[in-house]
Amino acid sequence: MQILTLDQIKAALPSVNLIDEIEKGFVAYSRGEAVVPPVGELILQDPPGDVHIKYGYIKGDDYDVLSLVT
Numbered sequence: 001m002q003i004l005t006l007d008q009i010k011a012a013l014p015s016v017n018l019i020d021e022i023e024k025g026f027v028a029y030s031r032g033e034a035v036v037p038p039v040g041e042l043i044l045q046d047p048p049g050d051v052h053i054k055y056g057y058i059k060g061d062d063y064d065v066l067s068l069v070t
Contacts, residue, residue: 028058035059 004012028034040053049070057064 025058033059 025034029036034056035058036056040055042051042053044050052067052069054067054069055065
C-alpha cells in the first residue's frame with residue numbers, strides 16, 4: 001500500500017495525461033469492469049459539515065481508489 005500526500009500528488013500530475021486516464025476509466029465502467037459502490041456520506045454535527053466518500057476499482061487492475069471530500 002502507498003499513501004501519497006497532496007504535495008506528492010500535485011508533483012506527479014504534470015507527467016500524467018488525466019484525460020486519457022479518465023477516458024479509460026469510463027470505458028472500463030461501461031464494459032462492467034469497474035466496481036463502484038454507492039457514494040458514502042457522513043453528516044457532521046459539531047462542527048457542522050459533511051464528508052463524501054467515493055471509492056472503487058477496476059477488476060484486475062493494480063490500484064484501488066478512495067476519495068474523501070469535505
